Amino acid sequence: MNIIKQTWSETHPSVKTAVTIIGVGFGAWIIYKVIRGGASILDTWTSRKEGTQSLEELFILSSQGIFPTLSDADVESMVNGLKSELNDFYVDDVIIMNILYRVQNKADWVKLKYRWGTQDVGDGAQTLTEILSERLYASNKNSLNQIYIQKGIGAIL
Numbered sequence: 001m002n003i004i005k006q007t008w009s010e011t012h013p014s015v016k017t018a019v020t021i022i023g024v025g026f027g028a029w030i031i032y033k034v035i036r037g038g039a040s041i042l043d044t045w046t047s048r049k050e051g052t053q054s055l056e057e058l059f060i061l062s063s064q065g066i067f068p069t070l071s072d073a074d075v076e077s078m079v080n081g082l083k084s085e086l087n088d089f090y091v092d093d094v095i096i097m098n099i100l101y102r103v104q105n106k107a108d109w110v111k112l113k114y115r116w117g118t119q120d121v122g123d124g125a126q127t128l129t130e131i132l133s134e135r136l137y138a139s140n141k142n143s144l145n146q147i148y149i150q151k152g153i154g155a156i157l
Helices: 002-010 013-047 049-063 072-086 093-100 106-116 128-135 138-150
Strands: 119-121 124-126
Touching: 049 106, 072 093, 072 106, 072 119, 072 128, 093 128, 093 138, 106 128, 119 128, 124 128
Parallel strands: none
Antiparallel strands: 119 124
16 A cells, blocks of 8 residues: 555656546546446336236246247237337327237236336336336227236236
8 A cells, every 4th residue: 555655646746637537537437327327227127027027927827727828939029019119109009909919818918028028118118018008098908908808817907
């Protein structure tokens, strides 16, 4: 420690100034990155809750003999279709509803929610139920809930 103090005291004042300016600038940049990234990390962590719960629920359903009818590729294509449509300025409920009608049982719905996890749609990362609740018209929410109740999935929105 004494060597550092001695070296610093013997350093030319202009070098001290340059090191201080660079250090403060680097520190400010790190703080900016942490604050900017920290907010998105917090948003992602809190909104991933639905995805984590979905994984647990999928495990419980499989132990009860309820398995997804949708393949991983089907679910991936559904997520991509939903994300593409939900990112548009004008959301076409018909397209969204056609995608969601492909869900046949509770395991399919849970698998879709899990694969969705969180997606950056609109103002930030949102779970599937959050974005659907926000973007679908009330009549379509009711229609979807009724269809899902008839399929044994239950109301989702």
